[in-house]
Amino acid sequence: KAGVTQTPRYLIKTRGQQVTLSCSPISGHRSVSWYQQTPGQGLQFLFEYFSETQRNKGNFPGRFSGRQFSNSRSEMNVSTLELGDSALYLCASSSTGFSTDTQYFGPGTRLTVL
């Protein structure tokens, strides 16, 4: 079974630009969660989608948005990029999205904002 894939793996953008990241979950998984990972901060939860609906949201500004398509693939968008948005963005998929359900992570997209 193919794992979670994320594209692109690396991105370099400048302040003020916007960016779209993509995540393809494991086949059959309907929940996709997005996380921001920075050194010393751990993983910060962005949002979770299940069957095309945002079910949970973390404490991030409205510049961070996402969506999920009918095939469970998900995209995350960050508008008006700031230097502090530089991070590894991880997505994770699971069958149900419940915290007791195993999450499978993709390799992440490394975003650098200059």
Next chain:
Amino acid sequence: TQLLEQSPQFLSIQEGENLTVYCNSSSVFSSLQWYRQEPGEGPVLLVTVVTGGEVKKLKRLTFQFGDARKDSSLHITAAQPGDTGLYLCAGESDSNYQLIWGAGTKLIIKP
């Protein structure tokens, strides 16, 4: 706000040594998960502990959940270079069922 603190933040030891890393909080968690993340990869789940006092073993790795379900430890016996990675703990909040993540312990095992 629930927080999980991991210690040490960084640990570099020789192959064959034993080590323990800790995950502590003042909050109670329904369960606690341990992950290992290698460079260029996402975290991979190692174990989930659910019951206070629970001990789980995964080959040379021993995981323990505190009696009060506020803390956990990971003990590695006879560490191998393949154990190198970032070890993350994540607790399931009692109140909203979301995962709260620690910042991780970066472990380097030198041959």
